[in-house]
Amino acid sequence: MSSAWRGAAIIAALVIGHGSPGLAQETPVDTKESMFALRGFGTLALTNSSEKNADFITSTYQKNGAGYTRNPDYGIDSRIGLQLDAKFTSWLSGVIQVDSERQFNGTYRPNIEWANLRFQFTPDFSIRIGRVALPVFMESDSRKVGYTNTWLRPPVDAYSLCPLTSNDGVDASYRFHMGEASLTLQGAVGGNSASRPGGTWFKARNGKLINALFEYKDLTIRANYVTQQMSITGAPVDVLFNGYRAFAAGVAPVEPALGDTVLSTTALDLAQTYEAKDKKTSSYGVGIIWNPGDWIVQGEWVRRTSRCFLADQTAWYVNAGYRIHEVTPYAGLSAVKCDSQTSNAGLPTAGLAAKLTPIFTAMLVQQGMPAAQAAATATAMAAGVVGNALTLNGGLNQLLGLKASEEQHSWTVGIRWDVAKNIDLKLQYDHILPQRDSNSTFTNVQPGFQRNRAINIVAAALDFVF
């Protein structure tokens, strides 16, 4: 990261220090337009869920949503964004985009979505320094600008897959032309961090991304690979892994007497295996858009793998729309499934109490406790150790169970109506089928939530750009 910044600073210094050798040369065209352009976009939406015992959310950053907390909800599909573009010279430009939408803490505090400087070395080669959207999905960077998309929202099944959505760093892009086709290669390095509901904090370091975009007439094909070192900290996860480490330290003194039962090593292994501390998290995917005239057909497949408690997941979707004058009906299918283990045997507890009791008794007698009292105390101590082990195992399996908790299939139908050149109205219906007893992508799940039952979401939205 720091070396990437240093590299970028050197490039910037060279570019600024030596004028613009080799940069996109063009004779200025005086159209009396300002160097700055202020633009904005937004969506006003109402979202209703048929499930009253859980909240439907459209991003894992939202604290609450439609269904349990409120119904309909005005805030999970709504947002407003402002963007300032500055074109300093023919080869140097900058952008800042600020968005306001529901946050992890339930507020609408504005967030800096984009903030970067772009050096356009040639018409087909540029380098950006600063914050950009992390393009894990084909529409990752435009997912918030409702007006630019056919759908009301990107398929939740798929677009919830990546826990971090921005990259602070450097990225370079080069476009090759092959007749009427073009191939754009993008590479990026950087990192990012973000607060999530429930008191956890996600941080990615050493992020590397490669993206290939092939365009030919009405066809766009994309493939990408992202890898990051992910850390997830905060009370809910720290308690568990610190608990395993404390357990290991606690049982270490009696371990030699236990023979082949290796408690402390197992406890440390579990913490090491599942704790998200600089663990490699990767995702790769392919996508296709076919947009001949009035048709728009789009599909994507993305898989994420992680060397921590975070799930390995695969998500895909297909969506098709057909434009009839100002109206575009559309339909889609999407799914997310979990590919990794959702449980672990944890610490061995079978017969543990019976093994520990005589060891503790002997220790207590050696310390001068009367034999009868020592036996009773030792039994209680052994039960305590087993109880701790079971609590830790329970916590771990609850955490791993969350891996499966996003499994769902959905189908969607909707309609987009272009009411004016910069305004559209949308109505969308989603039929969500949670899988494998999971919470699906829902949050704030209440005791009355019925597993594996279809949930219907209806939303109406007005999108605009200005």
Add this chain to the structure above:
Amino acid sequence: MATFKNYLHGLFVLGALCALPAFCADVVVVVSAKSPVSTLTADQVSQLFLGKLANFPGGGVAIPIDQAESSAIRDEFYTKVTSKTAAQIKAYWSKLIFTGKGQPPKEVKSSADVKRLVSANPNVIGYIDRAAVDATVKIVWSH
């Protein structure tokens, strides 16, 4: 007979529409008379105006210039060259703008303004009404 009447009716409607310049402006794509570019295909013009191509075929940076957003000639140009409606073009550029991928062509008010910029700079490409064409510019695409 009925077919013939429909045909006549069609001609009449077409004639009536053409009487309104808004419906029948004959849009042509022009570059400076000094530009080495002689002719472009609709696809090349489309790629230049949609920011997919930065250079003229054969070299030279291309600087496309748009007419006013609500003008009839602009709607006609995009419909003919890209087969996309004004709303689709608006959505296309919105996507590029709000993802930091590009900026739409600069905008001027009239065919006369386009002509002024085109004739002054061989890199500029614009579209104007055929009636506005004179010796300072050269037609590189027409319908």
